[in-house]
Amino acid sequence: MRFSVNALATIALELQSGIGHQDRFQRLITTLRQVLGCDASALLRYEARQFIPLAIDGLAQDVLGRRFTLEGHPRLEAIARAGDVVRFPADSDLPDPYDGLIPGHENFHVHACVGLPLFAGQNLIGALTLDGMSPDQFDAFSDEALRLIAALAAGALNNALLIEKLESQNLMPRAPGAFEPQPGSQMIGLSPGMTQLKKEIDIVAASDLNVLIDGETGTGKELVAKALHEGSPRAVNSLVYLNCAALPESVAESELFGHVKGAFTGAISNRSGKFEMADNGTLFLDEIGELSLALQAKLLRVLQYGDIQRVGDDRSIRVDVRVLAATNRDLREEVLAGRFRADLFHRLSVFPLSVPPLRERGDDVILLAGYFCEQSRLRLGLSRVVLNPAARAALLAYPWPGNVRELEHAIYRAVVLARAAVAGDDVVLTPEHFSFADQPPASAAAVTAAPGTAAVKPLREATEDFQRSQIAAALAAHQQNWAASARALGMDVANLHRLAKRLGMKA
Numbered sequence: 020m021r022f023s024v025n026a027l028a029t030i031a032l033e034l035q036s037g038i039g040h041q042d043r044f045q046r047l048i049t050t051l052r053q054v055l056g057c058d059a060s061a062l063l064r065y066e067a068r069q070f071i072p073l074a075i076d077g078l079a080q081d082v083l084g085r086r087f088t089l090e091g092h093p094r095l096e097a098i099a100r101a102g103d104v105v106r107f108p109a110d111s112d113l114p115d116p117y118d119g120l121i122p123g124h125e126n127f128h129v130h131a132c133v134g135l136p137l138f139a140g141q142n143l144i145g146a147l148t149l150d151g152m153s154p155d156q157f158d159a160f161s162d163e164a165l166r167l168i169a170a171l172a173a174g175a176l177n178n179a180l181l182i183e184k185l186e187s188q189n190l191m192p193r194a195p196g197a198f199e200p201q202p203g204s205q206m207i208g209l210s211p212g213m214t215q216l217k218k219e220i221d222i223v224a225a226s227d228l229n230v231l232i233d234g235e236t237g238t239g240k241e242l243v244a245k246a247l248h249e250g251s252p253r254a255v256n257s258l259v260y261l262n263c264a265a266l267p268e269s270v271a272e273s274e275l276f277g278h279v280k281g282a283f284t285g286a287i288s289n290r291s292g293k294f295e296m297a298d299n300g301t302l303f304l305d306e307i308g309e310l311s312l313a314l315q316a317k318l319l320r321v322l323q324y325g326d327i328q329r330v331g332d333d334r335s336i337r338v339d340v341r342v343l344a345a346t347n348r349d350l351r352e353e354v355l356a357g358r359f360r361a362d363l364f365h366r367l368s369v370f371p372l373s374v375p376p377l378r379e380r381g382d383d384v385i386l387l388a389g390y391f392c393e394q395s396r397l398r399l400g401l402s403r404v405v406l407n408p409a410a411r412a413a414l415l416a417y418p419w420p421g422n423v424r425e426l427e428h429a430i431y432r433a434v435v436l437a438r439a440a441v442a443g444d445d446v447v448l449t450p451e452h453f454s455f456a457d458q459p460p461a462s463a464a465a466v467t468a469a470p471g472t473a474a475v476k477p478l479r480e481a482t483e484d485f486q487r488s489q490i491a492a493a494l495a496a497h498q499q500n501w502a503a504s505a506r507a508l509g510m511d512v513a514n515l516h517r518l519a520k521r522l523g524m525k526a
């Protein structure tokens with residue numbers, strides 16, 4: 020079947036209208052869904068061996084947060100390889116990436132599926148996918164007609180990508196090349212707060228300014244630092260990470276600036292510090308608010324004069340390092356309280372970036388949940404991981420004091436629980452699989468049971484249960500802040516991370 024001139028004209032017009040790319044793409048796939056009578060349609064962009072949904076219609080909202088790798092989705096891999104229209108037979112044994120993600124059809128497997136790869140010259144830049152619940156849904160449409168739609172969509176997508184590229188080249192000249200992954204493309208979120216943050220990242224990344232990233236614990240400050248580095252001319256060199264909260268005072272100076280042989284007991288050879296490692300690159304100082312006043316003074320010196328001295332050495336070494344710092348404290352208050360140097364604060368906060376808490380990001384919670392569902396699916400080798408509507412509502416209603424990190428852990432824990440309860444590798448998450456921080460963790464309840472009523476367990480198991488419950492309680496009491504929890508538990512934060520990993524409390 021051919022399309023009527025009217026239908027084609029509508030598609031072409033939708034691709035010209037709208038205020039932005041996002042709007043245009045949304046109109047395109049909504050129109051396609053109507054013209055082709057499909058149950059779901061999606062436009063995806065191809066980047067670094069994965070498909071990233073740009074606009075969807077008829078699919079669960081969390082699809083917008085999912086990242087579909089070629090390795091994890093044989094159907095998408097087939098589309099990427101095909102070079103032309105792909106029609107999957109209704110009985111294809113390749114799993115459809117949207118199985119269980121068409122609202123109202125959660126328990127049905129998608130039947131008819133067509134994939135249209137989108138090319139710019141020889142380069143694959145994206146795909147259109149059309150799904151239907153009845154097996155012969157797309158039989159009436161000829162390959163020729165579908166190719167025409169693909170050509171229109173590819174032209175529009177290519178223009179959008181070129182404009183994006185030109186805009187970023189305006190900010191930072193780059194060598195010409197194929198489409199590089201966009202910095203921060205793994206930073207999920209379309210809420211106004213995240214859109215604004217991504218814009219600010221684009222603006223400041225290309226400069227050489229130091230950046231202070233603030234935000235509550237678990238909001239994604241480290242991810243912002245990575246995006247800043249990746250979007251800068253320094254991206255060809257290292258991004259070096261240092262957590263200031265995990266630094267015992269005795270080794271902090273040597274970690275930052277290095278030492279020479281014999282500088283102190285145990286200094287058996289020369290060693291370079293993080294500043295030297297980050298030369299010509301970027302140094303990310305996480306939890307900068309935890310740095311002692313003495314080290315703050317030394318850090319200020321490097322920022323002012325661009326040279327460092329290894330511990331035990333009088334000679335100066337010049338370094339060219341961009342410093343990104345993160346904090347979940349209010350550094351202005353710390354300055355007022357005399358715990359943070361005002362001059363260092365001003366040097367660092369030339370361009371401050373604030374990462375919004377998850378509770379202010381609206382539906383991003385669902386997009387992020389989709390992203391983590393897809394990641395846990397890959398990690399655990401499951402065929403699908405989806406949220407039922409009640410689980411989505413529960414996730415939206417919860418305030419997420421531990422922000423994205425808490426959501427990430429909640430999804431992984433829920434997937435593990437759900438998988439244990441069903442045969443097979445098809446996981447549907449329901450509210451029962453989540454236990455939020457204001458409910459006592461199951462292990463804590465077991466440990467605090469009345470004496471005599473608790474089941475006797477091997478001592479090692481009981482000890483680990485107790486450790487888990489104490490760590491969970493400390494994290495809940497300190498808004499999932501690991502440094503503060505470590506202090507409350509009287510241990511070093513690095514050891515706490517190690518212990519939590521061993522106890523299966525973090526990935």
Ligand SMILES: Nc1ncnc2c1ncn2[C@@H]1O[C@H](COP(=O)(O)OP(=O)(O)OP(=O)(O)O)[C@@H](O)[C@H]1O
Pocket residue numbers: 205206207208234235236237238239240241242243305345346347387390423424427500501
């Ligand atoms: N927008 C996002 N999209 C995808 N993953 C995210 C996003 N934000 C955060 N994450 C993930 O959440 C986890 C916590 O993020 P991150 O470590 O960057 O937070 P943080 O603000 O630096 O935390 P802290 O203050 O405790 O150091 C990480 O696994 C990170 O990859």
